[in-house]
Amino acid sequence: MMREEDKRTEASVSGLTAGKCVAEEMLSASAEQTRAWAAQLGHALEPGDVLALWGELGAGKTTFCQGLAQGLEIASWRRVVSPTFTLINEYTGRLPFYHFDFYRLEHPGELEELGFRDYFWGNGVCAVEWAERWPELLPERTQVITIEVVGDETRRLKRWSPCGRLNGEGAGD
Ligand SMILES: Nc1ncnc2c1ncn2[C@@H]1O[C@H](COP(=O)(O)OP(=O)(O)O)[C@@H](O)[C@H]1O
Numbered sequence: 001m002m003r004e005e006d007k008r009t010e011a012s013v014s015g016l017t018a019g020k021c022v023a024e025e026m027l028s029a030s031a032e033q034t035r036a037w038a039a040q041l042g043h044a045l046e047p048g049d050v051l052a053l054w055g056e057l058g059a060g061k062t063t064f065c066q067g068l069a070q071g072l073e074i075a076s077w078r079r080v081v082s083p084t085f086t087l088i089n090e091y092t093g094r095l096p097f098y099h100f101d102f103y104r105l106e107h108p109g110e111l112e113e114l115g116f117r118d119y120f121w122g123n124g125v126c127a128v129e130w131a132e133r134w135p136e137l138l139p140e141r142t143q144v145i146t147i148e149v150v151g152d153e154t155r156r157l158k159r160w161s162p163c164g165r166l167n168g169e170g171a172g173d
């Protein structure tokens with residue numbers, strides 16, 4: 001039996017998680033734990049990997065991106081903030097890291113102007129906050145991180161990968 005809570009989550013992320021399966025799940029008790037989990041993932045990321053972050057305001061999407069930046073060996077990971085007004089922030093580490101936020105994106109045309117395909121189909125790593133606003137812009141290989149607020153500092157994190165693929169394999173679309 002599926003919990004009511006899980007059903008709600010499934011419905012609200014359906015555009016993002018369609019065709020994706022939960023590859024990993026953890027219960028985080030603090031921002032530090034979320035960063036550490038994300039850093040582990042960030043350490044294993046490869047050129048062309050795209051991650052979509054899903055969760056309400058204050059869930060921890062940006063905190064997760066700081067962990068990714070740690071794992072990508074970005075020295076200034078503490079300065080990773082939501083690119084709310086710029087749409088994209090770029091960092092250089094072990095790989096280029098492109099941090100997007102679709103929150104204020106009114107029309108995909110704005111992304112076209114940025115040449116977003118060069119990022120999503122490029123040699124860096126992309127993380128996208130509020131990607132559920134325009135899920136159709138993301139490559140099929142996109143992995144999704146859902147962050148559910150369970151308590152003050154407790155979060156349920158899930159990593160969703162395309163079903164039927166081994167973790168981290170088959171990066172090309
Ligand atoms: N377990 C946790 N994981 C992530 N963030 C947490 C956790 N517990 C508390 N927090 C706090 O919640 C806030 C999350 O903010 P932020 O990462 O900017 O969220 P979002 O980008 O989803 O709006 C931060 O202040 C962070 O310290």
Ligand SMILES: [Mg+2]
Binds near residue numbers: 082
């Ligand atoms: Mg944010």
